[in-house]
Amino acid sequence: MPAAAAVTESMSAPVTAPTAPPSFGAPAGRWYRLNQNRLRATAIGVISLAAFLLVWHLLTTYRVVFFVRFTNVPSPLAVYASFTKAIHDPKFLLHILLSCRRIFIGFSLAAIVGVPLGLIMGRFKLVHEAVFPVAEVLRPIPAIAWVPMAIMLWPTNEQSIVFITFLGSFFPILVNTLHGMSLVDPVLVRAAQCLGARERSIFREVYFPASLPHIFTGLTIGMGVAWVSLIAAEMISGQYGIGYFTWEAYSLVQYADIALGMIAIGVLGLGSSLLIRGAGQLVMPWRAK
């Protein structure tokens, strides 16, 4: 009987097709076959990035005017030159550092408030009924629309910018956490209950981990919106920060710096969402592929 069980239920290991000719040395060949798709994706990705740079280069060196005007747009080489200058410029690094700090504080506060609030709202009807209407009214207001109000509310510019960043990421985090809570399988709650779990344990052992995938969706979206809100706020009311740097470059007719600022924002945004994804994989090993 155990033998039969093993036959019907043993996990089938991913066996490579026996028909594939062993053209490489066996391990190298297998490595190649297993990673074929990823290798292809990487190669195509590199090629398409190179093509993008090439088109950019051609459009700017020939100053193409075709509906859009590339007359003043900096070339990739000009941007690279200003990049090499900027990384030795403590002021540029300070811009980046301050933006990152604002994101860190604003986003962390949003997560620290949003996730527990969402969990509690998902668990306790009364809290949900009380908080949800307010949240629904405030949610559609874009964080940028808060700028004047934030300047009035907070004594310093720094605080109002962090506040805007907080607001931007708060609602996606809250709403996704709530959504995760509403999808928790009630049968899992029952399973925990008849194993002797009480309210607190059910919250910690069932509701929270069950909602984690959606919490991380909220964190990822929240991080994106945090950057959008931050850059807007910095452009309007900042004296430092990568958004301010980009806007200032325009005022000072430093065209290469505009593109440099934009690329820096893109890279920072990408980096922070990768960080969140990495954290998600650490916290949710059961979802690893």
Place this chain on the structure above:
Amino acid sequence: MSAMATATPQGHIEVENFSLSYETIDGLVDAVTNTHIHVKPGEFVSIVGPSGCGKSTFLNAVAGFLKPTTGTITVDGERVSGPSAERGMVFQQYSLFPWKTVRENVEFGLKMRGMPRSQRERAARTLLGLAGLEAFEKHYPEKLSGGMKQRVGIVRALATGPKVLLLDEPFGALDAQTRVIMQQILTNMWQRLKISVLFVTHDIDEAIFLSDRVYCMTARPGSIKAEIPIPLERPRQQSVMMSSEFLALRRGLMSLIREESLKAMGGEINDLGMQGLNIELHGHSLVEVL
């Protein structure tokens, strides 16, 4: 394991005059009415009935998830008032915690009881070994086959040493071969642990093969229509299902269930449709006959 083996046989379930109605927009829906059953300590009892007859409703009430509308449920004389680790439950949808490894799933009940980590790890390993799952202790449930998942489900429910094990169509989602193996594993565990089992299924063969006694439930609103003792000797081999004794029991139960299934479908199809099941068409189209 030792904690469970030394427990004196307990788990006397007594259900009297039980009924349960759901409140819906259209008013009260009687799911189960006027039901009496009992399970003696160490007995294996099944409830069979057509789907929708209220088997899950009844089992959920015994587990303590639903409150009876009338009647009482007691286990060893104590009234059931909510879910408890005394009554282990196995669900059709496996219901393992996806974020816990196989071993952590099995440990869950012991953790809730406050058992220290090293101790419960050891207990979980022993239990997984009995179910032939020791090699999978670090796997997450998603990676397991249905049969393995349900073995984990059973082991998890047994880990806390409950007095009673409740199973709601636990093998309903498994293929036929796996189901046979699972039935044997369940029988083995039950015989070792000597706890009371209340097993819900719509599979007549399964009910007869496993049980000491089978209750047959009527179509909705469900109530107990018949109680059939299964005097087949134990340990039972697969071959018992070919014996004339088994087949006679099966025939009896089958006709009881068939009546009830027809009744249940009649409610959906309407009276004509129900007659239609017995009408010979003689080459006429169904529309003509109607």
